[in-house]
Amino acid sequence: MLFDTHTHMDAPQFDEDREMAIKRALEAGVTRMINIGFNRETIPSTMKLAETYDFIYAAVGWHPVDAITMQDEDLDWIASLCSHEKVVAIGEIGLDYHWDTSPKDVQHLVFRRQIELARELNMPIVIHNRDAHEDIVKILREEKASDVGGVMHSFSGSWETAKMCLDMGFHISFGGPITFKNAKQPKEVLAKVPLDRLLIETDSPYLTPHPFRGKRNETAYVKLVAEMxxxxKGLSFEELARITTQNALERFGI
Known part of the structure; x- marks a missing residue:
């Protein structure tokens, strides 16, 4: 019983075999997944998936890479979708200092506005953080994100950063990189994260775990993440799967 808490099954990489990829996930023991809609194109396709499959849920938000494109009506749209029975979080939102597509001040504003919306609607948030650890923590604190909590998606930071996020009530989610031979820090951080705050994910079609690294990722491979x-953690696969699934059900109110 596995729960992939972050996937992009609506991505064009699955246009040729989406149904088969979903079937493979079910065969691998995945009982639930959250698909992420993060801009004007992917929110509708995410909602369609969530409405088509009873085991697929949705998170909707505005990605920092696309921050420059967000209008007031987009925020209103996200707010309206949060009343849908299959929408379980606002995300992925946050900061991305790797891709130079949206100015930092615009990213900060869009991030803050979505945290404010989450607090108004009492929705958990899913955080995208790339090369922005210090500013992420600063904004989460200033905007009182601890009121709603959420998930640090595909966590890549230090234990010090993880601990600050845990102190604000966040869960820490790990994906394919923990299976990489040279992934010393993610493995060390995962070892320290309390079991009741641990989640697993794929971020498919990206961040494919070993031994498929370099190929397209898919939700079925969350089993490889769970095994690692x-x-x-020194647990059986079955116990790790049970714990992380229960954590996800509680975190997202499913």
């Missing part, structure tokens, strides 16, 4: 997480 179980090894790091």
């Amino acid at each position: 997480a179980a090894e790091i």
Whole structure:
């Protein structure tokens, strides 16, 4: 019983075999997944998936890479979708200092506005953080994100950063990179994260775990993430799967 808490099954990489990829996930023991809609194109396709499959849920938000494009009506749109029974979080939102597509001040504003919306609607948030650890923590604190909590998606920071996020009530989610041989820091951080705050994900079609690294990722491979997480935690695969699934159900109110 596995829960992929972050996937992009609506991505064009799945246009040729989406139904088969979903079937493979079910065969691998995935009982639930959250698909992420993060801009004007992917929010509708995410909602369609959530409405088509009873085991697929949705998170909707505005990605920092696309921050420059967000209008007031887009925020209103996200707010309206949050009343949908299949929408379980606002995300992915946050900061991305790797891709130079949206100015930092615009990213900060869009991030803050979505945290404010989440607090108004009492919705958890899914955080995208790339090369912006210090500013992420600063904004989460200033905007009182601890009121709603959420998930640090595909966590890549230090234990010090993880601890600050845990102190604000966030869960820490790990994906394919924990299976990489040279991924020393993610493995060390995962080892320290309390079991009741641990989540797993794929971020498919990206961040494919070993031994498929370099190929397209898919939700079925969350099993490989779970196997490595179980090894790091010294648990059986079944126990790790049970714990992380229960954590996700509670975190997202499912």
